[in-house]
Amino acid sequence: MSTIEKAVGKLGELGRNGIQQISDVSGATVPERGVADPQPVSGKQSANRVELDLERLERLGFLTPESGRGQLNEEIRHVKRPLLINAFRSGDAYQASNLIMITSARPGEGKTFSSVNLAMSIAKERDKTVLLVDADVARPSVSRTLGLQPKLPGLVDYLLDDSLALSDLLLKTNVPNLRVLPAGRSHIHSTELLSSDAMRQLVSEMSQRYADRIIIFDSPPLLATTEAAVLASLVGQVVMVVESEKTGRQEVNDALALLDQSKMIGLVLNKARPVFTSDYYGYYGGYGSSGD
Numbered sequence: 001m002s003t004i005e006k007a008v009g010k011l012g013e014l015g016r017n018g019i020q021q022i023s024d025v026s027g028a029t030v031p032e033r034g035v036a037d038p039q040p041v042s043g044k045q046s047a048n049r050v051e052l053d054l055e056r057l058e059r060l061g062f063l064t065p066e067s068g069r070g071q072l073n074e075e076i077r078h079v080k081r082p083l084l085i086n087a088f089r090s091g092d093a094y095q096a097s098n099l100i101m102i103t104s105a106r107p108g109e110g111k112t113f114s115s116v117n118l119a120m121s122i123a124k125e126r127d128k129t130v131l132l133v134d135a136d137v138a139r140p141s142v143s144r145t146l147g148l149q150p151k152l153p154g155l156v157d158y159l160l161d162d163s164l165a166l167s168d169l170l171l172k173t174n175v176p177n178l179r180v181l182p183a184g185r186s187h188i189h190s191t192e193l194l195s196s197d198a199m200r201q202l203v204s205e206m207s208q209r210y211a212d213r214i215i216i217f218d219s220p221p222l223l224a225t226t227e228a229a230v231l232a233s234l235v236g237q238v239v240m241v242v243e244s245e246k247t248g249r250q251e252v253n254d255a256l257a258l259l260d261q262s263k264m265i266g267l268v269l270n271k272a273r274p275v276f277t278s279d280y281y282g283y284y285g286g287y288g289s290s291g292d
């Protein structure tokens with residue numbers, strides 16, 4: 001069987017298991033790995049509003065509301081479309097479907113890169129508001145990536161302190177439709193908090209109170225911590241980032257096995273080589289069948 005035939009077979013198999021989509025975020029238009037690893041900068045920020053340095057983000061290879069119709073923009077649109085369609089469908093199968101978890105099997109596969117780009121892309125839509133939550137609380141990097149001060153209170157503080165109101169922690173930004181919830185203070189049990197009752201309540205509150213918003217959770221890797229799978233059980237949609245030529249087939253399968261297969265799950269192939277970008281199914285097959 002050819003690689004492509006195997007790929008198509010694999011896709012069918014995945015589809016039957018509830019996987020919605022395989023998309024390709026090649027990164028062909030963005031800097032080499034490592035270059036896009038921003039350092040904190042002190043952007044202007046007041047109590048509940050931060051000013052993102054959009055030129056800096058663009059220089060680092062991220063989408064911004066000003067980005068034109070480049071390749072990355074198009075690729076993220078492919079990822080975004082089905083997520084938005086699912087997010088606003090009604091029916092039992094679409095519970096909390098405005099809550100989208102971005103995860104991967106292992107660290108470093110592009111979760112934050114994908115979360116930030118997806119949030120920016122959704123924020124560009126005139127009638128959509130997006131909240132980007134840094135739920136990778138043990139290795140938070142949304143604030144660093146966006147150039148925010150590192151010590152802003154956020155998710156961990158909220159989960160530890162009953163007296164805090166969520167609305168006091170949400171940061172408005174100079175991207176009109178984009179809000180950010182930083183990870184908050186570092187805490188020895190921060191990851192465990194993701195499976196706490198407080199987190200369950202928060203997620204439920206978010207899905208009800210912010211039903212008209214898309215909420216993106218930049219999350220820990222599924223194979224690194226059991227709490228990631230708990231978080232996955234709370235949200236309506238899960239996007240698993242697969243790093244081209246790095247994430248092994250077994251790792252993808254092991255990570256997928258931790259997810260409730262009735263959930264809406266999407267796979268995003270990150271850092272695919274440009275030569276393959278017009279044919280992501282073929283590319284996925286090339287990747288997937290290499291483990292046979």
Ligand SMILES: Nc1ncnc2c1ncn2[C@@H]1O[C@H](COP(=O)(O)OP(=O)(O)OP(=O)(O)O)[C@@H](O)[C@H]1O
Pocket residue numbers: 025026027028030031032033034035036037061104106107108109110111112113114136139141221270271
């Ligand atoms: N498509 C891409 N093109 C270029 N660089 C990328 C791409 N995807 C990710 N990167 C870069 O690779 C590095 C790792 O990506 P990222 O931080 O998004 O991974 P992660 O899964 O969030 O990692 P961690 O598990 O440590 O949180 C970063 O420097 C990021 O900017």
Ligand SMILES: [Mg+2]
Pocket residue numbers: 111112113136139141218
């Ligand atoms: Mg990250």
